[in-house]
Amino acid sequence: MIADATYTVLFYGLSIAVVVLALAAVNARQLLRAALGLMGMLALSAGFYVMLRAEFLAGVQILVYVGGIVVLIVFAIMLTRSSELLEDHPRAATRAFGAVFSIAFMLISCMALRATEFPVVPNAAPSGDEIHKIGVALLDRGSAGYLLPFEVVSLLLLVAVVGGTVVARKTPPKDQPFTTGGDLRGETILHPARVQDESPPAGGKP
Amino acid sequence: MTELLARFAPGIAEWLTLCAVLYAIGLYGLLTRRNAIAILMAVEIMLNAAALNFVAFNRFIAPDAVDGHVMAIFIIVMAAAEIVVGMAIVVALYRLRGSVDVNQMNSMKG
Numbered sequence: 001m002i003a004d005a006t007y008t009v010l011f012y013g014l015s016i017a018v019v020v021l022a023l024a025a026v027n028a029r030q031l032l033r034a035a036l037g038l039m040g041m042l043a044l045s046a047g048f049y050v051m052l053r054a055e056f057l058a059g060v061q062i063l064v065y066v067g068g069i070v071v072l073i074v075f076a077i078m079l080t081r082s083s084e085l086l087e088d089h090p091r092a093a094t095r096a097f098g099a100v101f102s103i104a105f106m107l108i109s110c111m112a113l114r115a116t117e118f119p120v121v122p123n124a125a126p127s128g129d130e131i132h133k134i135g136v137a138l139l140d141r142g143s144a145g146y147l148l149p150f151e152v153v154s155l156l157l158l159v160a161v162v163g164g165t166v167v168a169r170k171t172p173p174k175d176q177p178f179t180t181g182g183d184l185r186g187e188t189i190l191h192p193a194r195v196q197d198e199s200p201p202a203g204g205k206p
Numbered sequence: 207m208t209e210l211l212a213r214f215a216p217g218i219a220e221w222l223t224l225c226a227v228l229y230a231i232g233l234y235g236l237l238t239r240r241n242a243i244a245i246l247m248a249v250e251i252m253l254n255a256a257a258l259n260f261v262a263f264n265r266f267i268a269p270d271a272v273d274g275h276v277m278a279i280f281i282i283v284m285a286a287a288e289i290v291v292g293m294a295i296v297v298a299l300y301r302l303r304g305s306v307d308v309n310q311m312n313s314m315k316g
Contacts (some may be wrong), residue, residue, distance in 0.1 A: 004212035011216045026235030038247050052265045069289050076293040080300040090238040098237035106230035133272040153283050168294035181294035197231045
């Protein structure tokens with residue numbers, strides 16, 4: 001009884017907090033504030049995973065989303081100077097269109113939810129060894145296992161790492177061989193002092 | 207008071223409604239934002255709602271299985287890969303054009 005009441009209070013409290021933070025993430029003018037809202041929203045979602053008895057996923061959520069993805073987003077905001085250069089003001093017509101479209105989507109999916117009978121297992125209690133089961137399922141070669149998707153996903157991560165590095169590095173000029181050191185011309189613009197040090201002194205050669 | 211609260215303990219419909227609301231918020235951000243980074247953030251909100259949906263189905267419909275958890279893990283991994291490539295493209299585009307406004311990205315227009 002007490003546990004159920006606590007569950008209800010936790011669910012609605014967390015839901016309100018997450019929805020408010022998500023709204024802040026999509027509405028904030030300053031992108032750093034939006035990233036902060038996104039971070040809070042993702043961190044509180046880990047609480048939802050705990051409430052759904054998926055403790056392993058809660059840990060993964062904190063590690064990957066809050067520790068990795070949000071940090072990457074903040075880096076990208078700073079590297080592109082979006083917070084100072086570009087203010088994100090959508091026009092009123094765009095905002096109205098977006099609001100109508102998303103509210104219509106939400107209403108339709110909620111109506112579909114109400115109309116569906118889910119085969120819910122009553123008084124279901126998970127056995128509590130989810131981590132063990134997840135590990136077995138990820139490496140199981142049988143019909144209930146996910147070994148092939150697991151390997152494909154590891155390949156996807158490798159491709160993402162290599163692709164991200166190649167796309168984000170500076171393009172070398174045509175006469176310069178391929179290096180990971182970047183563009184010498186870009187360096188000249190960004191660090192004139194260093195190039196001056198490396199250049200031979202004027203009149204050094206007889 | 208406790209009995210009343212206990213009677214309203216969230217079932218699968220409440221969880222799925224929450225996910226639908228979060229997904230709609232992400233969709234709103236996707237449609238209204240002009241900055242490419244903000245659009246990627248909205249996509250993250252939507253992916254998070256989808257993962258939560260899988261876990262809610264797992265909890266209420268097949269509590270002994272972990273297929274929903276595995277799917278949520280795959281979604282999180284995919285979101286990480288997507289954000290890495292997306293941010294690399296955004297940074298490269300900023301270096302090339304000095305702007306990350308998606309309204310100005312029309313150089314492939316015929």
